[in-house]
Amino acid sequence: MVMSKGAAMIGGDAIIGEAALIQRQHARRSQRWLKVAKIYNEFEEECATSNEKLKQIADAMTMEMHAGLASEDDSKLKMLVSYVENLPNGDEEGVYYALDLGGTNFRVLRVQLAGKSGIKSQEFVEVSIPPQLMVGTKQELFDYIATELAKFVGDESDKFHLPPGRQRELGFTFSFPVMQLSIASGTLMRWTKGFSIDDMVGQDVVSELTQAMKRKGIDMHVSPLVNDTVGTLARGRYDNNDVAIAVIMGTGTNAAYVEQAHGIPKWHGPPPKSGEMVINMEWGNFSSSHLPLTEYDTALDIESLNPGQQMYEKMISGMYLGEILRRVLLRMADEAALFGDTIPPKLKTPFVLRTPEMSAMHHDTSKDLRVVRHKLKDILEISNTSLKTRKLIVELCNVIATRGARLTAAGILGILKKTGRDIAKNGETPKTVIAMDGGLYEHYTEYRKHLENTLHELVGDELAECIKLVHSNDGSGIGAALLTASHSRYLEIDGS
Numbered sequence: 001m002v003m004s005k006g007a008a009m010i011g012g013d014a015i016i017g018e019a020a021l022i023q024r025q026h027a028r029r030s031q032r033w034l035k036v037a038k039i040y041n042e043f044e045e046e047c048a049t050s051n052e053k054l055k056q057i058a059d060a061m062t063m064e065m066h067a068g069l070a071s072e073d074d075s076k077l078k079m080l081v082s083y084v085e086n087l088p089n090g091d092e093e094g095v096y097y098a099l100d101l102g103g104t105n106f107r108v109l110r111v112q113l114a115g116k117s118g119i120k121s122q123e124f125v126e127v128s129i130p131p132q133l134m135v136g137t138k139q140e141l142f143d144y145i146a147t148e149l150a151k152f153v154g155d156e157s158d159k160f161h162l163p164p165g166r167q168r169e170l171g172f173t174f175s176f177p178v179m180q181l182s183i184a185s186g187t188l189m190r191w192t193k194g195f196s197i198d199d200m201v202g203q204d205v206v207s208e209l210t211q212a213m214k215r216k217g218i219d220m221h222v223s224p225l226v227n228d229t230v231g232t233l234a235r236g237r238y239d240n241n242d243v244a245i246a247v248i249m250g251t252g253t254n255a256a257y258v259e260q261a262h263g264i265p266k267w268h269g270p271p272p273k274s275g276e277m278v279i280n281m282e283w284g285n286f287s288s289s290h291l292p293l294t295e296y297d298t299a300l301d302i303e304s305l306n307p308g309q310q311m312y313e314k315m316i317s318g319m320y321l322g323e324i325l326r327r328v329l330l331r332m333a334d335e336a337a338l339f340g341d342t343i344p345p346k347l348k349t350p351f352v353l354r355t356p357e358m359s360a361m362h363h364d365t366s367k368d369l370r371v372v373r374h375k376l377k378d379i380l381e382i383s384n385t386s387l388k389t390r391k392l393i394v395e396l397c398n399v400i401a402t403r404g405a406r407l408t409a410a411g412i413l414g415i416l417k418k419t420g421r422d423i424a425k426n427g428e429t430p431k432t433v434i435a436m437d438g439g440l441y442e443h444y445t446e447y448r449k450h451l452e453n454t455l456h457e458l459v460g461d462e463l464a465e466c467i468k469l470v471h472s473n474d475g476s477g478i479g480a481a482l483l484t485a486s487h488s489r490y491l492e493i494d495g496s
Contacts, residue, residue, distance in 0.1 A: 035332075036338055036392065039335065043294060043296075043328055046292060046293075046294040047294060047400070048292060049402075049403055051457060053292070054409065054458060055410070057411070058411070061077075061286060061414025061417075062414045062418045064076055065079060070265045072266060076285050077283060078281070080227075080281075080282060081277060081279065082227065083224070084224065084234070084483060085272035085273065085274045085277050085278070086486060087258075087278070088482040089486075090118070091115055091116065094113055095168075096481040096482075096484040097171070097220065098170060098172075098173060098231075098477050098478070098484065099149060099172050099480075100231070100476050100480060101173065102193075102251070102476060103194075103319075104251065105128050106127055106129060106148075107125065107477050108124060108127070108152040110124070111478055127148045137197060137199055138200040142209055143215060143216070147216055149216075150216045153218065167219055168221070169484050169489065170220050171222075171223070171224055171482075173476045175228035175229075175252065176191060176195070177282050178225070178227070180225065183223060184224055185204050186205060187203060190306065192284065192310055194319065205225065206225050221489065223484065227256065229246045229247065229254045230280055231475055231477065231478075231482075231483065232246035232247075232248060232256070232472050233245070233258070234479035235474070236470065236475060237435075242431045242433040242468075243434070244419065244432055245433075245435070246472070247434060247435070247436050249316075249408065249436065249437075249441035249447075250318050251319045251440075252313055253316055253317040253438070255283045255412075255415060256280050257279060257419060258279075259278070260275065261276060285310050285313070287311045291315065291407070292403065293311075296327040296331075297311075297314060300314060312407070315407055316404040321400055321440075322356075325353055325396055326347065326353040328396055329393070339385070345381075346379070346381050347382070353379060356439075357379055359446075359447070361394060361397055362444075369387065369391065372390040401450065402450050405451040409451050409454035409458060410454075413458050416467070432467050436472060437474070437476055452469055455467070
């Protein structure tokens with residue numbers, strides 16, 4: 001069969017047209033990736049944390065610590081006096097309880113202590129808090145907690161029954177900013193971590209819990225009231241006398257440390273017999289002009305439940321890292337069509353991309369980054385992503401996690417400077433163990449590595465040998481039980 005000249009020309013035009021279409025598509029993709037690269041490079045540059053910048057942040061943290069210890073009103077850091085002057089020493093005995101409320105879950109624990117033999121047994125249950133209770137009323141929240149506490153106590157075996165005339169004793173870990181009034185009372189200053197219960201602000205949290213327990217028929221005495229970092233510090237000190245600092249890296253973040261009593265000008269109570277006092281820093285509210293804020297951080301803050309507050313926390317903690325990633329991806333989708341000509345609807349939903357999912361993508365070592373592909377499909381309903389796109393997402397995870405971890409290390413350096421643990425004394429460098437707790441530190445391996453490596457860089461090889469970060473597993477809960485034992489009402493009766 002002989003093809004006519006006209007048919008040949010038509011066929012040729014079709015081929016040329018197809019080639020032109022392919023060329024236009026290729027050019028459009030190239031333009032998109034140039035826009036993506038521009039957004040990425042700007043973000044990476046804005047997130048940069050040189051060691052010099054981190055040392056400036058550490059110095060700013062130290063200055064704010066001094067200001068917060070001198071006055072209640074002159075610092076972003078509240079530097080709250082915890083009323084804990086004696087940490088556990090390992091002699092504690094008996095059965096004690098703890099309630100640990102620190103975020104979207106709470107835990108009820110029972111710990112049996114056997115003196116120098118240590119912790120004989122420990123049991124706990126973990127309960128999720130329904131989202132509506134995080135923005136409801138104080139009675140709804142505490143009644144829900146007391147109901148679960150009643151179930152836990154009601155299910156325990158006879159071996160935990162106390163002698164006649166004794167009440168169960170419970171330590172209450174309440175991981176929100178509280179103005180402590182005594183070892184067993186304190187008023188809520190403000191909510192963080194997504195909570196917003198207006199009628200609770202300014203109220204005594206121990207009183208609210210005690211009333212809820214009475215309504216549910218629970219006979220239990222609440223003391224002490226502690227922050228999760230104070231509990232973590234107590235848990236760490238129980239195992240190691242060199243523990244002087246505790247840091248929580250989880251949904252939120254905070255730090256506590258042991259301060260010399262003479263270093264607290266605002267303290268007007270009787271001097272602690274030990275000469276020391278545990279300070280709850282509430283460091284999540286730290287702010288400094290040296291912090292590497294981006295447009296995404298600013299927008300996140302403006303749209304948050306607590307604009308203008310907790311800036312440090314919003315850059316380094318588990319509640320916000322995944323949300324920062326979502327915001328960067330949304331801009332790339334909007335301005336550079338990263339996921340095609342339309343923006344995936346799910347990508348517009350705030351906090352749909354959680355930090356555990358970001359961590360899973362960051363840790364994906366498969367050749368085709370299949371974990372990233374599955375997460376994008378399951379969470380954001382984005383299918384058919386290219387390997388190039390998935391690699392970009394891993395790089396974004398790394399930028400966000402690295403910045404957060406390095407800023408955390410700078411904060412720790414600030415505490416070391418304030419306590420004089422960054423220099424040798426009388427020719428000797430003090431050993432400092434930092435008790436770490438929280439899901440972000442425990443599970444986000446890359447974050448933890450960046451944190452530890454950065455701290456080493458900042459203090460230098462010689463000092464790094466004397467500083468150790470240890471995971472204080474379940475420090476906030478068990479620590480509260482340990483402090484309950486060391487503050488038991490029955491110590492004098494028992495002759496302890």
